[in-house]
Amino acid sequence: MQNAELRARAMRRRNFTLIIGLVLTAGLLLVVVGGNLLWPFGAAEIGAGGRLDSPSLTHLFGTDHVGRDVFARVLDGAGTTLLVALGTVLIGSLGGLLVGAVAGYFGGWLDEIVMRISDGLTAFPSVLLALVAMSFTGAGMWNVVWILGLLFIPSFARVARGEFARCRNLDYVKRARLIGASHLRIMWVHILPNTLPVFLSTVAIGFNNAVLAEASMSFLGLGVQQPQVSLGRMLADSQGYLFNAPWVAISTGAAVVLLVLAFSLLSDGLQRKGLRRIRFLRKT
């Protein structure tokens, strides 16, 4: 009885969500990078197989309407999507960290202004705002990256602000002020490391959102442009022969789902890890 309970607790302790998330993310990255290097067909290779061939050992995911290997295209598209997501999250999280840290640490009217602006921005779906912005800048991968990146700043800023405001009043931060640490040093050396468990989980969920946003925008034709391949773009194309060659849509869709699943598991796992730390610190 007691043994079973201990074992159950140990099982609960082991953060399976995090482990699965890590394995899945690492596995997908490996497949995308390795596949792009090793797979014999190129994404743009017309006539690599017949038109709309069903999946086989030569063409794992079959071929599309001009005989391109779908697996190669999914690999290439996933690479593009990941690249866009990486850029977006980099801009969004660094910008958000900067804005949120300053707002949360100093508080007051600065905090009010920054957070009201961020509220205003988050009131609209970011894809919608991105579409509006793209109508001015034109489509293209790098435009997607910086526009989505900027639009992601508020959600990261919110999390960073909360963490910095929480830590600002802790005794160890007061102590740092007493020994004459500069504000910059307090934010960077004393607070930032303590916000990482929470912030990392937000970064992971940011990847998740970025993958979906990129796929949506490319699906609508405003994101990545031909001849570049992206998962959203492929989904849009595959609609034309959804009933003749469902494997194109299914395998592309599955790739999106897997990516999103990997990142959200990672985020959940990190969050759980962060919560456990905080709970542990409270108990002791």
Add this chain to the structure above:
Amino acid sequence: MSRAILEVENLNAFYRDGRTRRQVLHGVRFELMEGEILGLVGESGSGKSTLARVILGLEPDYTGTVVHHTERPQMVFQDPGGSLNPRMTVRRTVEEPLIIAGGYSRAERAEMVREMLGLVGLDERYLERLPAALSGGQRQRVSIAAALIRRPQFVIADEPVSALDATVQAQVLDLLWDLHRQLGLSYLLISHDLAVVEEMCGRVMIMQGGRIVEAGTVEEVFDAPEHAYTKQLLRASRGSC
């Protein structure tokens, strides 16, 4: 003749509570002499911690004068869990004031940290530990070491033992007492525990509702209290023992 190292004159402090500005300290004045342990007693919410924060320069909204005749005082906080950065090792926590001050080589810092930890009764095994791997008493020792590493003459201890077990309380008080004797430290010792104050302090101030209602040597105040609030405090504390 000992000299004053802290003079507080006609101090009023305010606290912003939403839109209203509430006064939490009313005309506080006192002096702290070199090498003395001055007790500050009062129930929670009486303004003790606010007074400490004003003295330390952590509270911007006040009127009156606070004159320091020493370098900036350091503080030992109540909650030994919250006063240590959970991501910093013992070494890093104790070393940090030296890094900020600058002018010490790595080797000098390491030597000073080792010496300081020795003073508070921790050996080298603790250097690389994180706060989570320390007991409450050990954390408070680290906290004291970090406060003393730059050798301040004056330390404010805000309820330094009230979060600790009774036996550990005695050890930490002993440590504070030894450091007072060895280094000639002055303390402002904030406590709600009259027994602690009676044991450690020479003089004591009683605080109620942001005012110092009675002050004097521990004997005067504890043996012949004048203010009704002091009598009530003493009755409550002796009744409970």
